[in-house]
Amino acid sequence: KRVAVLISGNGSNLQALIDATKGSTIAEIVLVISNKDNVKGLERAKLANITSMVIDHKLHNSRESFEQQLDSALTCAGVDFVCLAGFMRVLTGYFVSRWRGRLINLHPSLLPAFKGADAIGDALAAGVRVTGCSVHFVEESVDAGVIISQAAVPIAINDTKETLAEKIHTAEHKIFPQALLDLAAGKIRLNQEGNRLVT
Ligand SMILES: Nc1nc2ccc(CNc3ccc(C(=O)NCCCC(=O)O)cc3)cc2c(=O)[nH]1
Numbered sequence: 058k059r060v061a062v063l064i065s066g067n068g069s070n071l072q073a074l075i076d077a078t079k080g081s082t083i084a085e086i087v088l089v090i091s092n093k094d095n096v097k098g099l100e101r102a103k104l105a106n107i108t109s110m111v112i113d114h115k116l117h118n119s120r121e122s123f124e125q126q127l128d129s130a131l132t133c134a135g136v137d138f139v140c141l142a143g144f145m146r147v148l149t150g151y152f153v154s155r156w157r158g159r160l161i162n163l164h165p166s167l168l169p170a171f172k173g174a175d176a177i178g179d180a181l182a183a184g185v186r187v188t189g190c191s192v193h194f195v196e197e198s199v200d201a202g203v204i205i206s207q208a209a210v211p212i213a214i215n216d217t218k219e220t221l222a223e224k225i226h227t228a229e230h231k232i233f234p235q236a237l238l239d240l241a242a243g244k245i246r247l248n249q250e251g252n253r254l255v256t
């Protein structure tokens with residue numbers, strides 16, 4: 058299956074996906090799209106000889122126009138599945154309706170807890186003893202799609218945002234590739250109503 062990865066920054070999860078699909082006959086990353094230029098994730102794609110491109114949302118007058126360009130690049134590349142890996146633009150129903158069931162995201166908390174843009178900081182501030190990360194199908198409502206897999210990460214008493222983020226990233230780099238391979242292999246899928254995981 059042909060896979061695209063959308064990024065906005067460092068791309069450590071992109072790197073994990075690249076490493077996990079190297080030599081795989083199940084899934085092949087054929088395209089990396091960033092909404093920001095000069096980010097480390099684009100260097101990672103180039104090093105892996107994966108086609109990459111920048112689609113700058115600031116050059117578009119509307120979210121829909123930006124998403125039309127995204128959709129057309131993905132469709133032209135014959136992409137089957139799309140992974141959001143640190144992609145920080147909220148997608149509208151225009152894009153989600155076209156890619157529902159083929160579009161997954163990785164979030165650094167045990168959803169439904171700690172949705173939003175600072176999940177790691179929010180978990181620390183809340184004083185919970187366990188957090189983690191979640192892979193989910195993308196729905197219009199942010200961080201609210203059907204959950205595919207999760208990993209728990211204990212919060213140590215002396216954990217800082219940096220040390221906790223490091224532990225969460227380690228867990229992310231395990232569950233995201235596994236979820237993608239299961240999806241690409243047809244081991245899991247979203248049901249027709251878009252509200253249940255079918256294995
Ligand atoms: N519709 C849909 N789209 C998404 C786009 C990105 C992510 C990644 N996680 C994200 C979670 C939250 C945000 C966020 O609130 N950013 C500040 C506003 C940025 C903006 O104006 O766009 C971004 C990405 C998840 C989703 C999702 O669950 N559903």
Ligand SMILES: N[C@@H]1O[C@H](COP(=O)(O)O)[C@@H](O)[C@H]1O
Nearest residue numbers: 067068069070143163164165
């Ligand atoms: N969506 C969140 O953004 C971060 C991206 O990190 P990277 O993959 O760019 O290193 C990860 O923590 C991911 O869960």
